[in-house]
Amino acid sequence: MPELPEVETLRLDLAKEVVGRKIKAVSVANGRSVRRHPSAKHFRALLEGHSIKSVGRLGKYLLVALDNGSTLVVHLGMSGQLLRVKSAKEPKPKHTHVVITFTQGGELRYVDPRTFGEMFVSLGATGEKPASSSSVNGAPPAATVPIRQAVPELSHLGFDPVEDVMSWERFALMLRSRHGAIKALLMDQQFAAGIGNLYSDEILFASGLRYDRLSDSLSATEARRLYRAMVETLAEAIKHRGSSLADEQYRDLFGEIGDYQGQHQVYDREGQPCRRCRNPIVRVRTGGRSTFYCEHCQV
């Protein structure tokens, strides 16, 4: 379940560890992880011989920019891990589907037991080098424009709550333009990119809002609280290097677990006392997934 904070933690470490490295070889052990390509060979050929220029992120997608203008896109799905190892001799974990070897030594391994995740190389909007960093005046936040040009496959994604700063008034307007349960909206990647089941529950607790409040029913104060809670909760989780739960197995680039799970107010805390009011945290199932909340603190 890596969500925005976990992917951002990976991005920050990748930026330090792999930028400037040249891809010597790529091996694919499970083609399902590169299913957008006609073959594993096709995927490999697009990567081999190219150097890594920078590492970006949009929602839950990692964007590894290469020196020829194409972008290696990585999504971890439910159980994906990206692991940086110094030596190829280190034992390979089960379900290691893709290995990228660098000319300078060391390798990057993509491990994903459930294969919900994927990797693919995007050639950009026209298959040519994307424009450097020109901004488009008006509506969408400028930061997303180059990314959307570089990776048209991700053009359906909404704003990134960490990268794309906006006024709470604008956010309130976006809420009012939709009708439906607020939790489902937060998790809708076409609305906001990067929030999943865990962080939507934490954000809603921090906002004092129930998961089933209708998005167009929020007062201006509530919308402002939700916006601030969204930005602050995600930022705090990034500071703590993301959440690792007992069953989930999120690991960072070095195989280490995150630290934010200890800060959780509601997620995976069914029956435990609310840290604010001591009433037990409630768990309900909606749309096939669990929602954790406090009946007293969230209205």
Add this chain to the structure above:
DNA sequence: ACGCCCGCCTGTAAGC
């Protein structure tokens, strides 16, 4: 437009 379900997957854990 929205809610809800399925299929895709494997590892873990609870239930019988």
Add this chain to the structure above:
DNA sequence: TGCTTACAGGCGGGCG
């Protein structure tokens, strides 16, 4: 103890 079942849920697609 051993088998079966449920659950975890991101994402895309379908249906009502």
